[in-house]
Amino acid sequence: MKGFKTAAVSFAALLLSLTLTGCVGKEPNEIAYIVALGIDMSEGNNYEITIQYANPTEISGGEEGGKAGSAIIENISVQAPNLYAAIGLANKIVSKTFYLSHARIIVVSREVAEKGLRDITETFIRSDDLRPDIYLAVSPDGANEYLSAVKPAMEVNPAKYYQLVYDKNSFMGIPAGSAKDFFFGIETKNFDSFLPIAGVVGNGEGDEETGEDKSSGGEETGGLGESSSSENEGGGDDMSDKNTKQSEAPENERGFEYKMKDYVGGQAAIELKNKSESMGSAIFEGDKMVGTIGSIEGQMFKLLMGDYKYSYITVFNEQTPEEPVTLKMIQGKKPRYDIDIENKKINVDMFLEGDVSSLPADYNIESDIEAFQKSSEKYIGEDCERFMSDFIKTYDSDTFRLKERCKRKFLTNKSYDEFKESVNFKEYEVSVNVNFKIRRTGLVMREEE
Amino acid sequence: MLQRKEMTALLINVISLKMLLTFPRIFIINSANAAWIQALYNTLVVFLIFFATTKLYRGNKNVIQLAEMAGGKALKILVGMTVFAVLLINFSSVVRIFPESVKSVLLQNFKIEAIVVTFVIAIAIGAYIGLAPVAKVNYLFLPVAGAVLLAFLLLLIPYYRFSNIMPVFGKGYGAIFGKGFNTVSLFSDILFLNILLPHCENAGEARKSGVKALVIGAGISVIILLGYCLVYPYPASKEFIIPVYQLARIIHLSSFFSRFEALFQFVWSILVLLYSSVYVYTMCYVWQITFNLKFYRPLIFPVVLISSVIAMVPNSMLDLIGTEETKSLIVYPIAFLLPIIFGAVSRRYYGEGRRKDESDERI
Known part of the structure; x- marks a missing residue:
């Protein structure tokens, strides 16, 4: 029996040393x-x-x-x-x-x-x-x-x-x-x-x-x-x-x-x-x-999907209409979708933050920060709403995953599938609300004049 | 004699291993994205069955030994062969599925026969060494496997989408709580606890091992199913043969960490080898006690041969997976009913009460 064990162990050791030292195949x-x-x-x-x-x-x-x-x-x-x-x-x-x-x-x-x-x-x-x-x-x-x-x-x-x-x-x-x-x-x-x-x-x-x-x-x-x-x-x-x-x-x-x-x-x-x-x-x-x-619309799509992370964007500023203000925009939180199936309404709340990166030299943004935030919210919100609304009306493509976002409203796949077959988002009214905050103004903070 | 912790680890392995192979697909096909709820329901059912069995059961004789006490050799052989057949049906699937999976994901240019032969040689060696060493190795390895599973679930967090498990009841209540009853077969390997009762210190220790193994095994199953349902939306989720492998493939952390499946394949292979060695040992042990044989080792070769031949019967992976659900339908009623029936029988011989037999029956 001892001889058999020695032979078995030796065979196993030999087998491993021969097979584990090279590549299999190519x-x-x-x-x-x-x-x-x-x-x-x-x-x-x-x-x-x-x-x-x-x-x-x-x-x-x-x-x-x-x-x-x-x-x-x-x-x-x-x-x-x-x-x-x-x-x-x-x-x-x-x-x-x-x-x-x-x-x-x-x-x-x-x-x-x-x-x-x-x-x-x-x-x-x-x-x-x-x-x-x-x-x-x-x-x-x-x-x-x-x-x-x-x-x-x-x-x-x-x-x-x-x-x-x-x-x-x-x-x-x-x-x-x-x-x-x-x-x-x-x-x-x-x-x-x-x-x-x-x-x-x-x-x-x-x-x-x-x-x-x-x-x-x-x-x-x-x-x-x-x-x-x-x-x-x-x-x-x-x-x-x-x-x-x-x-x-x-x-x-x-x-x-x-x-x-x-x-x-x-x-x-x-x-x-x-x-x-x-x-x-x-x-x-x-x-x-x-x-x-x-x-540009690709960026809006990412914002609406909550996949944006961060990038530099330019925003129209009423005080300096010829030159945009450039922000490093961060999407800290995924947008919140509220889809009202009965009243056919899609409401999107977006949460964005920004750091001022570049602006016209003679413009003092610090003195006007509240107004700038409000106007940025308005422009971003309006453009995203227009994009989403036009997109839904133009294409039968549910890239905003609206059907998927409605899943939680159903208890079984059967009722959800029936909804999927019958829903027409072209009839829905889209509204996008933006919550935008300027967090930092770079390494400079100018006093009000 | 196995210590309680070794028996617990062994049972966790035999219960959970199916979830690393093709079993999750059966849950998904039945209940869609609510497969994890079905697993929770099955856990509840199996606990009821287990507590009913332990309430009835007395002593630490297994069903085959009790059959002899109740009906002589004829009944013993009938019960022994039934148990052997149940184990063989369960095991032959693994003997084929594992090498087929290895061929699909690792050794694509190898002949399946060569992989099966290598695999059965390895498990035959494991069974030859005996139950106690395999149980000890299993006990040492299980925490490693647990750590890999935990890392695996954490690395999958970026891929979880809550909407994938919605609508919460998937294919509906009927599918989950009606037809879903059949997947209680996931826990059919708890029969091992009964067969290996004579290897436990006493009935009380065995009972504690059973409860702990069921809790952990069920936990692992629910977590795996939940993780899979969170990552793969239905009906895409029902298309993959080995869901856990599919989850491992998806992990990709930037440019520095990907191909997690290599680690998964290592853990997977070791667990399957330990599982299979225990299975072969147990089948030989069933034969040994059924026919009062002195040694089990001469039975290893024929058992392995029979398992391999049966495993190779399905022409393809398609045929094999097609028969999986039917097999589990045959297996689980026997696996759960035999201990209940012979538990009732055991009261005739050990009727003086559980507390007393726990102290008297120490080996």
Whole structure:
């Protein structure tokens, strides 16, 4: 018996030492890590799928450090009916095996988004490789175009680049775009989603290469607003670092984000080398894209959803009508929704705080702080109310999650489902009240004159 | 002989482990976002059953031994085989579900047969070592698993959405309190306490272990279901095969902490191995006392073989999960009724009262 035990223990030790010291399956240097996927329409029922993968030999640069820009990523495009078929095909083209667990974003073209993303969400939700928090974004310029334009100038890790860009933007005017939330929306039918717009900056050189279709994203900019567009003469052919699409973005003349341009992805001037950017939001009804909103309305949407966190905003000031006051606005508390089903009323109470960041030099805000707070409350409230009301009347998209907010009024799913089927929020009256407080005035506090 | 704390830890493992596999899905399908209320209701029911059983039960003989006392060898064999069948039905699901889950999430390129063989070898070794060492390791490991579960629930806080558990009664009162009665099978492994009664110091200690294990096991089940319902809205929540794994995948704290499932898979694997070792040991023990065998170890190989063969009968994971609910419907009435019936029988032999037999029957 003792001999058997010794043999068993020896066998176990040998088994462990042989099996636990190596990688199961592939060695890391045999794997190509996908960081982004792009999906465009193609001929027939196929998609053109762009696989963007990290180039590890350029990322780890030894003592000199890794490279940046286009050197750290490679793109490969194949035509296939879905993501995994494309990866299977691409595996035959490159020496390494593609691996999806580091993929950070799936970019779809506008055509694909308008056709519907149900099949794509079905793929990622079944996949163990793709993470549930992978970002989804819509590119009006085409997914391949966007991924080809991505040249991270300040990052050596391309997956990190997408994470930083889309996490940072989640603080401001674009939605978080989590694939998991998008899936929840279309599966439960409790709400609809917004996804970020991933655009390509149009400079003279780029426009020549890609034709004139690239401006399609800008056509619907500020679709809900009444902003007036101002002419921008700056985008000349002789200035290759200028963005010609910038002139298409309308300038906002309303109180909230006064004098700011209402951009969607591809319209703002950005880094000289990296022509990709993310701004504005694509509106979805179920799994289908039905429109876009710009960065200003995107900020209002985040404010109304309580996802704003903080950012800098400009507010119209009656004392200095030519120049706005810039505030660092913080949303300390989620807005409170009161939906009166019987009287068909939606009441939203928002709670905001702000620090004064910048204002005209000859204006003494300290002497006028109460009035400024009141006027800011009025402008922010009016603009958010107008946006929400127009949005609900324009689209059948419940991106404000109004149905979900009514859930607590019902005891069982059956009664809630009946309500969901019958409710028409277009008939509801929207009212937004803002509670806004200036907390700090920077490092300066001027005395009253 | 097992100490009370070891028996308690062992029972917590056997009760709660199902919640780490596919069992939460049965609750969700039945009651939707009110699955956690159903688990609370099941807890109440099982406590009533447990207290009824302990009121009736006398002595520290298990149902098989009492069957022999009441009806001779024939009844003993009938009861012994019934208990064995109940344990086998329960266990064969785990023998298949766990390796299938490992294949889906960890070893996608491995053959399922290879994973099953490795798994059963590991549990056979555990059963060979014996109940006491496995119970001791389980007792040491359970706090680690508890800490991981706690960290897991805390890390999920940013993902909780209160609206996901609304409307509060989900599919309705009928679904929760009517059809939902069947998921009391979650606690069917409390039968272990009865089978392993001779391994307890006395009936009183066993009773205390049972109460504590039911409270903690039920608490874990309710918390897991509540956490899952708070993160995943219905009907999306009913689509995932292994809900707890799905919760682990979702955790992502900025850029510095993600892929929590790696830690979960480690804890999960150890708990399943301990659970399975105890199961194999108990099945061998049932056979041993049913047929008055001197040793249980020669039974390990055939028991493991039978379990593996039965586990491989369903053609796919789809077939396997399809039979899960039916299996639990067969198992739980037997698991709860046998101790009640033989509890009544035990009064004939140990009728002088619980307090007295607790002091007299010390081993």
